[in-house]
Amino acid sequence: MIDAAVTAFSRGDYHTVRVEEIAEAAGTSKPTVYHYLGSKEGIFTACVRREADRLVAAIRAAVRDPQSPIGADPLRRGLHAFFTFVTDNRDSWTVLYRRTSSQAGPFAGEVSRARDRVLAEVVALVTACTGADAPDGAGCLLDPKDAQLLARVAVSTADACADWLLEHPEETPDALAGHVSELTRSHLRPRHAATAH
Amino acid sequence: MIDAAVTAFSRGDYHTVRVEEIAEAAGTSKPTVYHYLGSKEGIFTACVRREADRLVAAIRAAVRDPQSPIGADPLRRGLHAFFTFVTDNRDSWTVLYRRTSSQAGPFAGEVSRARDRVLAEVVALVTACTGADAPDGAGCLLDPKDAQLLARVAVSTADACADWLLEHPEETPDALAGHVSELTRSHLRPRHAATAH
Amino acid sequence: MIDAAVTAFSRGDYHTVRVEEIAEAAGTSKPTVYHYLGSKEGIFTACVRREADRLVAAIRAAVRDPQSPIGADPLRRGLHAFFTFVTDNRDSWTVLYRRTSSQAGPFAGEVSRARDRVLAEVVALVTACTGADAPDGAGCLLDPKDAQLLARVAVSTADACADWLLEHPEETPDALAGHVSELTRSHLRPRHAATAH
Amino acid sequence: MIDAAVTAFSRGDYHTVRVEEIAEAAGTSKPTVYHYLGSKEGIFTACVRREADRLVAAIRAAVRDPQSPIGADPLRRGLHAFFTFVTDNRDSWTVLYRRTSSQAGPFAGEVSRARDRVLAEVVALVTACTGADAPDGAGCLLDPKDAQLLARVAVSTADACADWLLEHPEETPDALAGHVSELTRSHLRPRHAATAH
DNA sequence: CATGAATGAGGCTTCATTCAT
DNA sequence: AATGAATGAAGCCTCATTCAT
Numbered sequence: 058m059i060d061a062a063v064t065a066f067s068r069g070d071y072h073t074v075r076v077e078e079i080a081e082a083a084g085t086s087k088p089t090v091y092h093y094l095g096s097k098e099g100i101f102t103a104c105v106r107r108e109a110d111r112l113v114a115a116i117r118a119a120v121r122d123p124q125s126p127i128g129a130d131p132l133r134r135g136l137h138a139f140f141t142f143v144t145d146n147r148d149s150w151t152v153l154y155r156r157t158s159s160q161a162g163p164f165a166g167e168v169s170r171a172r173d174r175v176l177a178e179v180v181a182l183v184t185a186c187t188g189a190d191a192p193d194g195a196g197c198l199l200d201p202k203d204a205q206l207l208a209r210v211a212v213s214t215a216d217a218c219a220d221w222l223l224e225h226p227e228e229t230p231d232a233l234a235g236h237v238s239e240l241t242r243s244h245l246r247p248r249h250a251a252t253a254h
Numbered sequence: 255m256i257d258a259a260v261t262a263f264s265r266g267d268y269h270t271v272r273v274e275e276i277a278e279a280a281g282t283s284k285p286t287v288y289h290y291l292g293s294k295e296g297i298f299t300a301c302v303r304r305e306a307d308r309l310v311a312a313i314r315a316a317v318r319d320p321q322s323p324i325g326a327d328p329l330r331r332g333l334h335a336f337f338t339f340v341t342d343n344r345d346s347w348t349v350l351y352r353r354t355s356s357q358a359g360p361f362a363g364e365v366s367r368a369r370d371r372v373l374a375e376v377v378a379l380v381t382a383c384t385g386a387d388a389p390d391g392a393g394c395l396l397d398p399k400d401a402q403l404l405a406r407v408a409v410s411t412a413d414a415c416a417d418w419l420l421e422h423p424e425e426t427p428d429a430l431a432g433h434v435s436e437l438t439r440s441h442l443r444p445r446h447a448a449t450a451h
Numbered sequence: 452m453i454d455a456a457v458t459a460f461s462r463g464d465y466h467t468v469r470v471e472e473i474a475e476a477a478g479t480s481k482p483t484v485y486h487y488l489g490s491k492e493g494i495f496t497a498c499v500r501r502e503a504d505r506l507v508a509a510i511r512a513a514v515r516d517p518q519s520p521i522g523a524d525p526l527r528r529g530l531h532a533f534f535t536f537v538t539d540n541r542d543s544w545t546v547l548y549r550r551t552s553s554q555a556g557p558f559a560g561e562v563s564r565a566r567d568r569v570l571a572e573v574v575a576l577v578t579a580c581t582g583a584d585a586p587d588g589a590g591c592l593l594d595p596k597d598a599q600l601l602a603r604v605a606v607s608t609a610d611a612c613a614d615w616l617l618e619h620p621e622e623t624p625d626a627l628a629g630h631v632s633e634l635t636r637s638h639l640r641p642r643h644a645a646t647a648h
Numbered sequence: 649m650i651d652a653a654v655t656a657f658s659r660g661d662y663h664t665v666r667v668e669e670i671a672e673a674a675g676t677s678k679p680t681v682y683h684y685l686g687s688k689e690g691i692f693t694a695c696v697r698r699e700a701d702r703l704v705a706a707i708r709a710a711v712r713d714p715q716s717p718i719g720a721d722p723l724r725r726g727l728h729a730f731f732t733f734v735t736d737n738r739d740s741w742t743v744l745y746r747r748t749s750s751q752a753g754p755f756a757g758e759v760s761r762a763r764d765r766v767l768a769e770v771v772a773l774v775t776a777c778t779g780a781d782a783p784d785g786a787g788c789l790l791d792p793k794d795a796q797l798l799a800r801v802a803v804s805t806a807d808a809c810a811d812w813l814l815e816h817p818e819e820t821p822d823a824l825a826g827h828v829s830e831l832t833r834s835h836l837r838p839r840h841a842a843t844a845h
Numbered sequence: 846c847a848t849g850a851a852t853g854a855g856g857c858t859t860c861a862t863t864c865a866t
Numbered sequence: 867a868a869t870g871a872a873t874g875a876a877g878c879c880t881c882a883t884t885c886a887t
Contacts, residue, residue, distance in 0.1 A: 068358060069358055069359055070267060070268065070269060070354075070359065071267060071269075072267060072268075072269030072270070072881095073269070073359065075880090075881065075882085076881080076882065076883085077881085077882095085847080085848090086847065086848050086849080087848085087882090087883085088847065088848055088849090088883090088884080088885090089846080089847055089848075091882090091883070091884085092846080092847080096882080096883085097881095097882065097883090151355070155355050156355075157267075158348070158352045158353075160348075162266055162267060162270065202422075206415070206418055209414045209415075209417070209418060210411050210414050210415070210437075212414070213410045213411055213413060213414035214407050214410055214411060216410060217406045217407050217409070217410035218403075218407070220406070221403055221406060225399075240407070240437075243437075243440045269856095272855090272856065272857090273856080273857065273858090274856085274857095282872080282873090283872070283873050283874080284857090284858085284873080284874095285858090285859080285860085285872070285873055285874085286871080286872055286873070288857090288858070288859080289871080289872080293857080293858080294856095294857065294858090463753055464661060464662060464663060464748075464753060465661065465663075466661060466662075466663030466664070466877095467663070467753065469876090469877065469878090470877080470878065470879085471877085471878095479851080479852090480851070480852050480853080481852085481853095481878090481879080482851070482852055482853085482879085482880080482881085483850080483851055483852070485878090485879065485880080486850080486851080490878085490879080491877095491878065491879090545749070549749050550749075551661075552742070552746050552747075555659065555660055556660060556661065556664070596816075600809075600812055603808045603811070603812060604805050604808050604809070604831070606808070607804045607805055607807060607808035608801050608804055608805060610804060611800045611801050611803070611804035612797070612800075612801070614800070615797055615800060619793075634801075634831075634834075637834045663860095666859090666860065666861085667860080667861065667862085668860085668861095676868080676869090677868070677869050677870080678861085678862085678869085678870095679862090679863080679864090679868065679869055679870090680867080680868055680869075682861090682862070682863085683867075683868075687861080687862080688860095688861065688862090
């Protein structure tokens with residue numbers, strides 16, 4: 058049922074989606090939907106929450122799996138998982154990141170929390186790459202604030218690339234993961250020059 | 255009157271904004287608004303168009319002004335103009351980039367066109383920086399497709415940084431412009447390594 | 452519910468009738484009306500269609516009932532049914548023939564079709580009266596075009612008489628049916644003289 | 649200006665016509681229209697009044713002109729004038745007889761009065777034909793009530809024939825005038841049989 | 846539990862009508 | 867006298883939400 062809702066919400070504004078559509082797509086009736094999710098806001102909230110869960114889980118699993126065919130670099134494994142998820146679950150990403158600003162509206166809180174969870178995952182990922190045990194031995198330490206900014210830029214960049222991926226089917230998640238991984242890593246150094254400027 | 259509309263639309267979903275609010279905020283009445291803009295869609299469209307105009311104009315002017323106190327680097331001047339604009343005209347940015355996906359809905363076309371115009375500006379900027387006469391003599395030539403991707407990533411990154419700027423008032427547009435300028439420039443090379451990978 | 456709508460539409464212009472009135476008169480609410488009839492146009496259309504059905508059915512039944520106390524003349528039985536219907540269902544007639552020209556507006560088509568069905572019935576009636584087996588053995592054959600004109604004149608005349616009936620309660624449908632029946636029958640001959648003239 | 653209004657009102661319902669259209673068609677502006685006619689109702693009323701005047705005048709003139717090429721029969725001359733008027737001034741007829749029922753609405757009174765004037769003319773015409781000096785020496789006297797009914801039937805019939813005329817351009821006002829004249833005259837006798845029945 | 850049926854509340858839009866010029 | 871500009875008032879329609887079954 059949430060699947061149906063996610064699909065529906067990915068197709069248009071919150072207000073453009075009628076509860077009836079969701080019910081129909083779920084093969085049931087409006088009152089039943091209300092029975093389970095309580096209200097339209099409840100439906101949307103449930104979608105956001107579940108999709109955030111899935112995305113976080115996907116990234117986390119990939120990062121923790123050293124046997125992955127993607128390679129030994131956790132950053133790259135994480136990004137690959139991200140791109141794969143976004144490609145395979147376009148609707149999820151749309152609902153999670155494109156349908157509502159996290160700054161206003163009745164869902165600001167819920168959406169914010171969901172995105173923060175994703176962001177935390179990326180922060181962890183980025184931080185891990187720069188620690189003493191970083192795979193490339195970069196060893197430079199990021200203070201938490203820089204890590205935050207970097208993670209946000211990474212997510213934002215990945216978002217842009219996900220769109221790119223959709224419009225250019227000849228690209229592969231793999232290639233983009235490599236690309237963004239390089240970019241992000243390259244950000245780890247110039248930053249000092251920039252802030253020093 | 256469009257000012258009022260932009261402010262209103264920046265505060266919530268298209269559907270959450272009532273035309274009456276806009277009229278009141280503009281110090282006039284609903285029928286007058288309809289007289290000038292035709293319909294609610296017309297209002298929104300007019301907002302998007304005008305804000306895109308303003309943003310493009312701001313960037314273009316900055317890029318072309320070699321006397322700018324920001325420095326001799328056109329990329330940096332452009333980014334600085336961007337951050338200044340977004341900071342000073344938060345609502346414009348929200349309406350332009352956060353309120354509607356450019357992929358669906360009745361505004362897809364208009365919004366797409368507006369964003370494309372902004373993007374074209376950035377593409378030009380990025381391309382200029384890599385030409386033979388690039389300020390740092392980088393001289394490497396981007397093929398148009400790479401320039402597109404790069405520009406998108408730049409806009410996306412700048413977007414993320416603009417949010418950051420809002421939440422961290424201690425940062426200045428100047429510093430972030432420098433930062434992103436560095437990042438973008440650093441992207442001009444690793445790409446080859448990345449794709450070669 | 453359609454009853455309520457017919458009554459409402461008989462009381463004033465299409466535009467003068469508010470959907471809410473109809474809903475109230477039907478003992479329900481606007482959304483329910485919309486649920487069943489779709490739109491204001493849908494309501495009107497449904498009225499026209501149903502009343503045409505009823506009128507046609509009434510005439511047809513009377514014509515086919517040879518045991519009728521009205522007599523053996525089918526033309527007269529049909530006219531009597533017509534006058535009885537119009538007297539007993541004043542609103543139906545008003546909606547069907549007085550509210551909208553069949554030549555323009557959004558209902559032209561529907562209204563046209565409805566009136567054509569009524570007309571077809573009358574044409575059949577008139578034609579039957581002039582066939583070889585006509586009750587009075589008139590036996591003169593009308594070409595279809597003349598039958599059309601004659602039927603229209605008959606309906607028009609009956610319409611005028613129906614108004615007359617309303618303003619002069621001392622007249623009976625029975626008497627008028629006899630009258631118009633005579634008139635129409637008398638039209639069957641002079642026509643030739645007239646066109647020959 | 650009233651010409652423009654008549655044309656406009658003949659094209660659709662009273663409510664479908666916007667005052668602005670009338671003003672534009674008249675080559676002036678809304679406030680000017682209001683200046684002269686006072687209100688939308690005033691416009692419509694003026695139209696009805698003037699067109700009734702014209703129609704009555706046309707019939708009266710024809711009836712009184714014994715030199716007319718149409719012939720010596722005043723009834724026929726009147727009918728011919730009627731058909732000619734309706735053919736040449738389709739809009740007038742539409743506004744006068746087709747746009748509003750004379751039984752309800754804000755114009756009931758005005759429209760009623762206008763139609764009554766036309767009807768009075770026809771009553772006079774019919775009565776004259778049956779007086780002692782009737783051209784065909786019919787000499788039978790109609791009581792006023794019968795004359796009223798007969799006149800109404802005549803107008804109604806003429807109305808139907810006017811429509812017919814529009815749809816069948818091969819017919820001429822002349823032929824129809826002859827036809828209806830015959831019909832009406834034939835009504836003068838059977839009536840007794842009918843009512844006696 | 847699941848649903849067909851019903852509705853309260855609210856939004857977009859239009860137009861007759863009037864000032865101020 | 868004539869008009870551009872402005873608006874109060876009103877109507878159609880939709881949708882989230884709830885009962886009664």
